[in-house]
Amino acid sequence: MNASNFASKRPDWNSRGRTINCVIRRSPVATEPSESLHEVVMPKDFLKGAKDHYDVIVIGSGLAGLTSANTLARAGHSVLLLEHHYQLGGMATWFKRQNGHIFDISLHGFPIGMIKSCRKYWTQEIADSIVQLKGVRFENPQFSIETTFDRKDFTRLITEDFGVPHETVDEFFTTARKMNFFDDQGTTTRELFERFFPDRDDVVRLLMEPITYANGSTLEDPAITYGIVFSNFMSKGVYTFQGGTDKLINQMKAEMENNGVDIRIRSEVEKIEVGPDRRVSAVVVNGRRITCGAVLSNANIKQTIFNLVGEENFDPAFVEEAQAVRLNTSSCQVYIALKPGESFDHCGDLLFHSEHRGFDIDAIMSRDISSRTFSFYYPETRPGHDRYVIVSSTNARFEDWAQLPEDEYEASKKDLCETTLDCLEQYVPNIREKVDHIEAATPRTFKYYTRHIRGASFGTKFEGLAASKGLPEQISGLFHAGSVGIIMSGWLGAVNYGVIVSNDVDKYLTPAAASV
Numbered sequence: 109m110n111a112s113n114f115a116s117k118r119p120d121w122n123s124r125g126r127t128i129n130c131v132i133r134r135s136p137v138a139t140e141p142s143e144s145l146h147e148v149v150m151p152k153d154f155l156k157g158a159k160d161h162y163d164v165i166v167i168g169s170g171l172a173g174l175t176s177a178n179t180l181a182r183a184g185h186s187v188l189l190l191e192h193h194y195q196l197g198g199m200a201t202w203f204k205r206q207n208g209h210i211f212d213i214s215l216h217g218f219p220i221g222m223i224k225s226c227r228k229y230w231t232q233e234i235a236d237s238i239v240q241l242k243g244v245r246f247e248n249p250q251f252s253i254e255t256t257f258d259r260k261d262f263t264r265l266i267t268e269d270f271g272v273p274h275e276t277v278d279e280f281f282t283t284a285r286k287m288n289f290f291d292d293q294g295t296t297t298r299e300l301f302e303r304f305f306p307d308r309d310d311v312v313r314l315l316m317e318p319i320t321y322a323n324g325s326t327l328e329d330p331a332i333t334y335g336i337v338f339s340n341f342m343s344k345g346v347y348t349f350q351g352g353t354d355k356l357i358n359q360m361k362a363e364m365e366n367n368g369v370d371i372r373i374r375s376e377v378e379k380i381e382v383g384p385d386r387r388v389s390a391v392v393v394n395g396r397r398i399t400c401g402a403v404l405s406n407a408n409i410k411q412t413i414f415n416l417v418g419e420e421n422f423d424p425a426f427v428e429e430a431q432a433v434r435l436n437t438s439s440c441q442v443y444i445a446l447k448p449g450e451s452f453d454h455c456g457d458l459l460f461h462s463e464h465r466g467f468d469i470d471a472i473m474s475r476d477i478s479s480r481t482f483s484f485y486y487p488e489t490r491p492g493h494d495r496y497v498i499v500s501s502t503n504a505r506f507e508d509w510a511q512l513p514e515d516e517y518e519a520s521k522k523d524l525c526e527t528t529l530d531c532l533e534q535y536v537p538n539i540r541e542k543v544d545h546i547e548a549a550t551p552r553t554f555k556y557y558t559r560h561i562r563g564a565s566f567g568t569k570f571e572g573l574a575a576s577k578g579l580p581e582q583i584s585g586l587f588h589a590g591s592v593g594i595i596m597s598g599w600l601g602a603v604n605y606g607v608i609v610s611n612d613v614d615k616y617l618t619p620a621a622a623s624v
């Protein structure tokens with residue numbers, strides 16, 4: 109790929125105004141790992157006033173990084189949080205456009221457990237903004253359903269509409285609920301469904317499609333990862349953060365500042381330094397060396413091992429294991445804002461649309477899109493803000509977008525916008541007349557903004573957890589918290605994993621009196 113092909117294009121979420129083709133010096137899509145946002149706009153020293161030493165340096169401000177930084181600062185450690193982007197949040201992010209439009213990237217739904225985690229590890233105020241989304245819809249050639257997406261309603265649907273005996277459904281839910289991480293990982297999700305719902309691809313579709321849409325998991329993934337995530341949702345339904353991602357992240361930022369975290373944006377870590385005693389000693393960020401007692405990386409686990417630390421610092425067997433860790437797939441999104449004053453009738457909060465018959469992972473991932481998840485944002489999403497916004501998400505493979513020449517890439521994004529509007533017309537009549545702003549993001553966009561290899565939306569497959577947890581055994585003082593496997597990903601998984609790893613860091617720094 110010729111980088112100069114891209115030299116005049118502006119990063120998708122970074123552009124202002126209506127179109128996606130504005131001009132700047134560099135493109136998001138041609139970036140090499142060493143390029144960074146701060147290189148694009150480097151106006152000042154973003155590390156001015158930073159100390160030369162901290163107890164802990166947290167690399168990355170995804171939800172796991174933010175939660176770790178806050179938890180460790182609360183425990184009394186001096187914490188430096190370094191984020192390469194100009195905004196905190198990682199995938200939990202948003203962007204603004206002309207005419208007062210605000211788009212959320214990953215605020216589509218999470219389980220109720222987020223309320224407890226936010227209350228415990230953040231603030232009551234944050235927890236109080238979490239509300240239930242009651243309208244989850246499925247529209248596909250096999251069924252048309254609206255549900256509250258909880259066990260009671262799913263049991264009703266599967267027994268009454270799909271005709272499966274009550275005992276079977278009950279046993280399925282109980283089996284999924286009982287799964288925990290230490291169970292056998294040999295059973296696949298496919299085998300789990302075959303046991304309870306043989307030859308029922310309609311039931312499998314209902315149970316599996318939302319989880320696949322959400323995180324790219326497949327029928328070949330371990331049943332426990334499906335069981336845990338699905339049961340988390342089924343316990344009480346799907347929740348969202350009222351006020352939008354910007355409000356959440358700003359509240360988190362304020363709380364971290366209260367607790368003394370030194371927060372630095374536009375600060376890309378280039379290197380984690382390891383001493384001859386195999387202990388972390390420092391990081392190199394924006395060309396400056398800052399020493400520390402421990403490093404907690406929220407960057408992609410493979411990136412942490414291979415790019416930031418370097419494989420020469422690990423045992424060969426560990427390197428081999430880490431090389432074998434598979435990445436999750438990525439996403440495309442289309443962001444659609446209605447003109448001020450325009451609206452649409454209630455059409456659900458989350459709508460899983462598909463034109464494909466049966467559950468088909470290849471069709472879900474294909475660039476020839478037949479499946480879309482629509483998130484409808486009403487004015488209640490952001491009280492005080494009167495806009496109607498729709499975000500369409502589809503699973504996508506990085507390789508389908510990575511090699512496209514620039515003109516084809518732009519044409520494909522336009523096509524994605526057009527076909528999304530065509531599809532949306534059936535749910536929001538006259539949508540084209542109402543639209544004020546539309547643009548698309550692709551796996552390249554996700555890679556650019558979060559540095560995840562291949563733009564992986566949900567980090568790695570489940571085996572990434574062993575690499576993540578194994579880091580401190582390889583290098584003293586080196587920890588990782590971030591999306592590895594389905595359970596440690598997503599908003600809730602990332603927050604909770606951040607807490608778990610902070611506890612380990614705290615023990616490492618103060619072995620006699622771990623206080624987290």
Ligand SMILES: Cc1cc2nc3c(=O)[nH]c(=O)nc-3n(C[C@H](O)[C@H](O)[C@H](O)COP(=O)(O)OP(=O)(O)OC[C@H]3O[C@@H](n4cnc5c(N)ncnc54)[C@H](O)[C@@H]3O)c2cc1C
Pocket residue numbers: 167168169170171172173190191192193196197198199200213214215216217218322375376377378406407408439441501554557558559560565566567589590591597598599600602
């Ligand atoms: C399109 C989409 C939709 C989603 N929908 C949902 C949903 O509905 N519900 C849900 O629960 N989850 C959803 N998710 C997933 C969820 O957003 C993520 O799993 C979660 O936010 C990841 O958090 P994380 O802590 O792993 O870090 P990430 O969000 O991956 O953040 C990592 C951070 O590290 C920074 N970083 C990386 N390298 C460096 C470096 N060298 N120096 C400095 N900083 C660095 C990055 O810039 C980034 O800010 C969605 C994700 C996507 C992409």
